[in-house]
Amino acid sequence: MVDWLTMTIQMAALGMAGWCLVSTFRDQPMVVPHLVGVAVLWLLVIGQAVVSVVAIAGGDRPDQTAMFVSYLATVVLLPPACAVWGFMERSKWGPAVIAFACLVLPVLMVRLEQLWNPVV
Numbered sequence: 001m002v003d004w005l006t007m008t009i010q011m012a013a014l015g016m017a018g019w020c021l022v023s024t025f026r027d028q029p030m031v032v033p034h035l036v037g038v039a040v041l042w043l044l045v046i047g048q049a050v051v052s053v054v055a056i057a058g059g060d061r062p063d064q065t066a067m068f069v070s071y072l073a074t075v076v077l078l079p080p081a082c083a084v085w086g087f088m089e090r091s092k093w094g095p096a097v098i099a100f101a102c103l104v105l106p107v108l109m110v111r112l113e114q115l116w117n118p119v120v
Helices: 003-025 032-057 065-088 093-116
Strands: none
Touching: 003 032, 003 093, 032 065, 032 093, 065 093
């Protein structure tokens, strides 16, 4: 895993969550710029996933590889799933769905780091 990319994903996710929460409190539905933000976040996550899979294929594996891969799959599927759900919800709760997912994403990234670099 790339530490600076993990930090970038966490900061981008928290920024997206803040932006979407503001939209929710203003009673605004999800709009195209929200989707663009989620798409950028998803590209960052895909980049981290590719780096991780290449490292695993190269022999650098975490102790709990199956658990790591399951968390990695969840992290990769979370942004598009929340984008689709948020876009289908045409009320103020569309951005709230994205905000919730963007608050969960940094927690999942911390867990991936913990699995990759366990504290002994």
